[in-house]
Each structure stands twice: as structure tokens, then as C-alpha cells.
Amino acid sequence: MHRFLEEAKALEQEIIANRRYLHEHPECGFNLENTCRFVMDKLTEYGYRPKLICESGIVATVGKPGSTILLRADMDALPMEEINDLPFRAKGNMAHTCGHDTHTAMLLGAAKILKQHEAELNGTVKLMFQPDEEGTSPTGISGGDAMVSAGVLEDPKVDAVMSQHITSGTMHAGELGVRKGPLLSSSDTFEITVEGVGTHGSQPNLGVDPINVAVHIYQGIQNLIARELAPEEQTALTIGCLQAGDAANIIPDKAKITGTLRATRERTRAMFKTRIEEISEHCAAAFRAKADVKFMHGIPSVYNNPELTEELLTYAEKLFGYPCTNMESPLNNSDDLSVISQLVPTTYFMLGCGTEEEGYCYPHHNPHVLFNEDVLYKGTALYVQSAVEWLNHH
Incomplete structure (x- = not known):
């Protein structure tokens, strides 16, 4: 020994x-x-x-x-x-x-x-x-x-x-x-706040549904893994929380998405952060809403x-x-x-x-x-x- x-x-x-x-x-x-x-x-x-x-x-x-x-x-x-x-x-x-x-x-x-x-x-x-x-x-x-x-x-x-x-x-x-x-991997937590226009559930045409926007943002972000990540690379992108509204017959004015990003290469980490912002902002604009993306302190x-x-x-x-x-x-x-x-x-x-x-x-x-x-x-x-x-x- x-x-x-x-x-x-x-x-x-x-x-x-x-x-x-x-x-x-x-x-x-x-x-x-x-x-x-x-x-x-x-x-x-x-x-x-x-x-x-x-x-x-x-x-x-x-x-x-x-x-x-x-x-x-x-x-x-x-x-x-x-x-x-x-x-x-x-x-x-x-x-x-x-x-x-x-x-x-x-x-x-x-x-x-x-x-x-x-x-x-x-x-x-x-x-x-x-x-x-x-x-x-x-x-x-x-x-x-x-x-x-x-x-x-x-x-x-x-x-x-x-x-x-x-x-x-x-x-x-x-x-x-x-x-x-x-x-x-690196580790970043992000928060996406979607601002819509609240309205009664019977008149959705008078509002801008932030839940609908959040769902499209979610789908767009998940496609980053499927279509923009090189097959040989390793990245984990998780949406762990989606919060919006508190009543069945009211379209809320805000929705919040919270998730984490983990990557082993710094260039991939930077690219994903940029694309999360772009997808969120453009999806929101397409539905007449606004999206604000914040990345917390990461490592x-x-x-x-x-x-x-x-x-x-x-x-x-x-x-x-x-x-x-x-x-x-x-x-x-x-x-x-x-x-x-x-x-x-x-x-x-x-x-x-x-x-x-x-x-x-x-x-x-x-x-x-x-x-x-x-x-x-x-x-x-x-x-x-x-x-x-x-x-x-x-």
C-alpha cells in the first residue's frame, strides 16, 4: 500500500x-x-x-x-x-x-x-x-x-x-x-415574463392571451435542442415552471416561464442564451404581446x-x-x-x-x-x- x-x-x-x-x-x-x-x-x-x-x-x-x-x-x-x-x-x-x-x-x-x-x-x-x-x-x-x-x-x-x-x-x-x-456543465437560470392584455374569458378577442404566447415560446425554445444543437454536443434545457392566472374564466395579463440551461461549451451556452431571447421576443410580438427575458447569475x-x-x-x-x-x-x-x-x-x-x-x-x-x-x-x-x-x- x-x-x-x-x-x-x-x-x-x-x-x-x-x-x-x-x-x-x-x-x-x-x-x-x-x-x-x-x-x-x-x-x-x-x-x-x-x-x-x-x-x-x-x-x-x-x-x-x-x-x-x-x-x-x-x-x-x-x-x-x-x-x-x-x-x-x-x-x-x-x-x-x-x-x-x-x-x-x-x-x-x-x-x-x-x-x-x-x-x-x-x-x-x-x-x-x-x-x-x-x-x-x-x-x-x-x-x-x-x-x-x-x-x-x-x-x-x-x-x-x-x-x-x-x-x-x-x-x-x-x-x-x-x-x-x-x-x-454550465448552469443558468432564466425567467421569461410575458405581458399580454387581460380580459374576460367570454371575450378573448378583446385581450392578448399571455398563456397562449407562453406555450408558443415553450415550443420554440424546445426546438433549439432538436434543430439548432449539433448532434455531438450535450446541452440540457428545462422549463420547470409556468405560472399564469388564478381563475378559470379570466385571461390574465401576465405569464411567467422559469427554466434552466446547462451546456458544456461556452459558445453553445452563449448561443442558446441569445436564441432564448430572440424566440421569446419574436413569439410575443407575433401575438401582439411583449416578452422580457432575464438570466440570473450563472456559472x-x-x-x-x-x-x-x-x-x-x-x-x-x-x-x-x-x-x-x-x-x-x-x-x-x-x-x-x-x-x-x-x-x-x-x-x-x-x-x-x-x-x-x-x-x-x-x-x-x-x-x-x-x-x-x-x-x-x-x-x-x-x-x-x-x-x-x-x-x-x-
Whole structure:
């Protein structure tokens, strides 16, 4: 067994205990007071001097001046109830159903090991514990955005970034997946407000029906996938909400459409945003109505730098002693690490926590989801191996 796997395995019970504490005490968005206190106390215990650089955004460094690699974990939960029989199940209306508690626990484990090897580090490792990856803040500014604005990539300047995400239901326990280029999709939420003219249902000719207009806009937008997207490209366009009126015999004066756009290529993302605006405005004009399209604050796709990813993949396979899985296609999930991946060479791994055959049947964001704790020490070792080997070669 590789030495970092051995050291992480020796810390396994501490990693799991940290994860269970965080799991039982979830917090959302930027409101991570207890979570931050726990993380900062642990880092201080391990010999660090952690800093809050923005609301619930923690940074700590280890090593010596030189090249700098950043290791990142997200800390926030989701605003939903957890439904299972775990003795450390979250109680209330917040839950770690995306596994960020495991990411935080794995990086805390890595922090402890890296501090023990500080004299051997040929540069600096910067640890980033971020809030609000899920983007639940009403401001629309995610935790990744906030930490970049607060200078997480500076002082010292970051040269490379490594992060990882556990998966449930799709990858075998301990399996490591990665791909070069686009890995995760961009994510944009849009809102289309259609303004018509309200009237009594018995006299539709005296009004302009915004529901009719909204239906035509819906059909036009859906045709973007069928007729304007290249067959080899991957984009998801979903209308999740259509609201209009509150009485059967009244044609309302407004209708509202809300949806999401996910794309793996920035040019496709930009094209779809332009076409959604054009289709909405022109459809509305054709029926004597008006349409106003607003895109909320979105995030780009996560891009794995090919050279860095090839390098870290080599170190990962050396660590585990078996080949990693080459993911042929990007995933439609999103992650605000994308903001950083557009600025600094980045590699983002997917760490398997069990398939349906292994008893892990539920996906992320499901109230019943479970994560296999047996793989957490491997995630800790992966953080350490990536940082140490990269610094040795840079």
C-alpha cells in the first residue's frame, strides 16, 4: 500500500468522525457559523493559522515559498429533509445530501497529513474550504465567486487547483473517474415574463392571451435542442415552471416561464442564451404581446486542464495501484469550481462511493441518499498525493 494511503487509513476513524459531526449539523449557503468554527478549530489543532477571507470562506496554507497548489472542498448542505435511519441523520430542514460533509472531512484529513510532512513540501499547499457551492444565496453570488473576489487565488498566487466530488449510485466504491476538457456543465437560470392584455374569458378577442404566447415560446425554445444543437454536443434545457392566472374564466395579463440551461461549451451556452431571447421576443410580438427575458447569475462549465489532468491522473494511479476511469462524456451536473477553472489550471476528480449493486441506489440531492464511508480515506490520500507530487515536479 502506498505510504499516503497507509497514513490516511490510519486516520480513517477520525475522518469518519469529522464527517459524521458535520453530517449531523448541516448548514446552508453562507450561514455556516458552526461548520466554520468546527473546521477552523480542527485546522488550529493541526497546527495551522486559518483565515476567514469572506463570509464562511476559510483558507489555510502549509509548506514553504515556491509553486502553489490549491486543494478545495465545499462545506454547505441543502435546504431539504434527510430521510433514512442513520444514527447521525440530520434532523430538520437541512441535510448533506450532496456529500459536502465528506469533502470537508477528507480535506481536513489531508490537512493533518500535509502538516506532518511540511518539511518535505517543495512549495505551498493552499487549503480552500468554501461556502455556498449550491448557490442558495438570494444574491445569486456563489461561494466560489465570493472567495475569488476575496483573493483566494492570490497571496500566494495559485498555480494549479485540484478538487474532487464523491458520487453515489453510478461508480463503484473507490473508483476514480476523470476526463480532460469539459467535465461538468454550465448552469443558468432564466425567467421569461410575458405581458399580454387581460380580459374576460367570454371575450378573448378583446385581450392578448399571455398563456397562449407562453406555450408558443415553450415550443420554440424546445426546438433549439432538436434543430439548432449539433448532434455531438450535450446541452440540457428545462422549463420547470409556468405560472399564469388564478381563475378559470379570466385571461390574465401576465405569464411567467422559469427554466434552466446547462451546456458544456461556452459558445453553445452563449448561443442558446441569445436564441432564448430572440424566440421569446419574436413569439410575443407575433401575438401582439411583449416578452422580457432575464438570466440570473450563472456559472460556466468546469474545465479540466488537459496537461494538469494527465499529470495528476498519473499520480492518482500510482497512489491507488489501479487505472482510473476515463469518463467519455461530460456530466450535466454543475459546480462553481468552474469559476476557478476558467482562471487557473484545474483538475476535478469524481470519487465513487458505491453503485446500486453495492447497495447505494439513490442519487445526490435525494433525501434517502447514502455515501460509503469506506472510501473517504482514499479521498484524503488523493488530496495529499496530488499536492505532494505536483510540488515535487514544479
